[in-house]
Amino acid sequence: MVKKKIAFVFAVFCATLLLMAVQKPVFLAYYAAEAAQVSAGDWLRVVWHGLTLDSTVAGYVTALPLLLTLLSLWVRLPRKVWRRVLDGYFVLVAVVTAVIFAVDVELYRHWGFRLDSTVLIYLSDPKEAAASVDFWLGVRQTLLAAAYAVLMIWAYRRVMRLFDGEPVRRCAALPWSFVLLLLAGCDFLAIRGGLGASVANVSKAYFSSNMFLNHAATNPVFSFLTSLGDHADYAAEYPFFDEAERAARFDSLRGNGPSAGPSEPVLKTTRPNVVLVILESFARTVMDAQVDGRPVMPNMQRLKGEGIWFENFFANSFRTDRGEVAIMSGFPAQTRMSVMKLPAKSRSLPSLARSLAREGYATNFNYGGDLNFTNQASYMYATGWQQLVWQKDLRFDTPPADWGYDDAVMCDWFADRVIAQGETGRPFLAGLLTLSSHRPFDVPFAEFDDRELNAFAFSDACVGRMIDKLKASPVWDNLLVVLVADHGYPWPRSLAYNESLRHRIPMIWVGGAVAGPRVVDTYASQIDICATILGQMALAHDDFDYSKDVFAPTPPRKFAYYTFNDGFGVVDASGEAVWDATSGRAVSQTAPDLLDVGRTMLQTTYVDIGNR
Known part of the structure; x- marks a missing residue:
């Protein structure tokens, strides 16, 4: 029973990491003309170097499921309550991630950099923002977001099969709590970006003098969320x-x-x-x-x-x-x-x-x-x-x-x-x-x-x-x-x-x-x-x-x-x-x-x- 709880936490992190990583080849394919000018090895390096920020995002996503898993060792709630909370959470993560990715992948064509809080300036006037979007472009990006959200929800539903909301005996809850706290420490390191002096930032994904490759390796969710405080006057x-x-x-x-x-x-x-x-x-x-x-x-x-x-x-x-x-x-x-x-x-x-x-x-x-x-x-x-x-x-x-x-x-x-x-x-x-x-x-x-x-x-x-x-x-x-x-x-x-x-x-x-x-x-x-x-x-x-x-x-x-x-x-x-x-x-x-x-x-x- 407890092993399934531990496996669930691992699965959430790994599934999120893979779902973030899949954005890289999609982005490169979206810009096929630019991507055609680089080698297959560069495609692999984009995915490899992008894993650092992908891991950070996966760490953030895993934090709440990890906390709920820890609580489930001690708190007795109906199984369906735990599942509803987690289902709602994963749907929210999927929708937000999919919207960010679909908007980012198109805006890059016009801006030349990955999505950040700059977009909020234009969303303050939604009518004007909508007027600048071609109808069929809006349809295409909506379908892309929907497809990606469905993929994420499908993956998280498979992961949810591992979740067991049943509490355990008190004598077993304490040692397994320490195990989950150890996992929480590992998750924190993923969020932080490792043990080095530098914390997670977009430089972690940069590896080339070709800025297109660096941008392709950058996680747009990380880029957007970490820039939310950058729109000061x-x-x-x-x-x-x-x-x-x-x-x-x-x-x-x-x-x-x-x-x-x-x-x-x-x-x-x-x-x-x-x-x-x-x-x-x-x-x-x-x-x-x-x-x-x-x-x-x-x-x-x-x-x-x-x-x-x-x-x-x-x-x-x-x-x-x-x-x-x-x-x-x-x-x-x-x-x-x-x-x-x-x-x-x-x-x-x-x-x-x-x-x-x-x-x-x-x-x-x-x-x-x-x-x-x-x-x-x-x-x-x-x-x-x-x-x-x-x-x-x-x-x-x-x-x-x-x-x-x-x-x-x-x-x-x-x-x-x-x-x-x-x-x-x-x-x-x-x-x-x-x-x-x-x-x-x-x-x-x-x-x-x-x-x-x-x-x-x-x-x-x-x-x-x-x-x-x-x-x-x-x-x-x-x-x-x-x-x-x-x-x-x-x-x-x-x-x-x-x-x-x-x-x-x-x-x-x-x-x-x-x-x-x-x-x-x-x-x-x-x-x-x-x-x-x-x-x-x-x-x-x-x-x-x-x-x-x-x-x-x-x-x-x-x-x-x-x-x-x-x-x-x-x-x-x-x-x-x-x-x-x-x-x-x-x-x-x-x-x-x-x-x-x-x-x-x-x-x-x-x-x-x-x-x-």
Whole structure:
């Protein structure tokens, strides 16, 4: 009797998983012209990679039947009561899933992305929405939904044969309850998306630079339900100015204004191979730190004198996901949200990878950890990175640490990869995100007693060896290596989360493509990297509204802008202004006019997100 209860829970999960998986070949067949351009192996990979999110949806669907099965061990109710409740539940699941799938599979043709909460905007005016639907199209999608719902109901009816609503003896109820609680733990892991650091998100299904395949692998039920909270009125978050005034103020600050002028050349070539190394938590205060007269980061100090050193450079945020978007898309960080976690919006951002791919550059990004974390893979594939390599793709003799393979392994491997790319003759953009200078700071290194500084010293040593290896190879002659932190770090520990020094970070340009060492005093931040690199390559960067070319000789105004949990800071040569939204006041304003600069940037960022 009890074994049937356990089998019922398993069967619910497995049946749901299979019912979700069957959507993939149907979707591919629906778009036969696009699907015909990929291989049979790609069809299988779509199904395989889609199983992660399918499992998450199956976990959610299984949760209620599992709970009712647990209750049935202890509660005596007529068998037909249990069955009616479960029958009604499964019919509801089938109908909702079928409607979502039928709507999604057709809307994809027009939208180019899987169903999300955007559809609710149009359903707010059902007459207008219905008027835009062709009658026979409506019939076809209704029949598709009905057929899929019937299939699901038929499958669940077969599963229901295993359900036994009879209670068991008290002596048996307790141990079998523990078994079901263990199953509940497994179900929770399916909902969460596994044991890794990253939770279930659409990046889990992404596996290819072909976005059609990634979209085909995405579960539309997951995509829709997880985006229900994404339809906030972003433009109303920070209503400092009316729309006309906000737009006028931003026009004087925008990075792609026509008055910027040509960039002062600091490279020997306009077509270098570009290596972008994003350094985990490399704060300027840590870089400048010493212990008993010994520098914590001797290699960064050495490279500072060998290349182009940006003296007054700042991070845009305190989180990696927001820093990456600022670096790679020139888009300002947000306060209490991350646009990277909103695929429907982040996919429309400009990006350095996409701009260089248009010029024939091969683009790849590499990380020793999990790029599914905070939706990084989804964002990167959508914005032009053609190949992503991360922990799941790598096999080294040394075991990975908590966050992934340490910087010693990855920097050495990445240097070899860059050298090999240089031998192909095709221009390339290669990215690397380091990870060892991150909690828990567990590294195979013993230079300093302080655990945090020791980890930073380890990462510095790894990066230094990587640069030296590249310098000794022929690829160096045409290489631009951009070393920049993803965000700062609270060192010393008394450093407040909102002060400007907390957000000050190093940026160094080295490589054979650099014309010569120099110090750049201009105030800038991560959002300015894209325009500055593209400006050196004499490439248009009109789509980067916020990114300013540091080497452009004329306005717009040069400043560094950053955000924290609920506020912003702006720094330039005249001083700083830091504003806290919680208290609604400035906590520092040595240059009060910068408050309106920050207000304009923050409001414009949210208005922009709302319009995407």
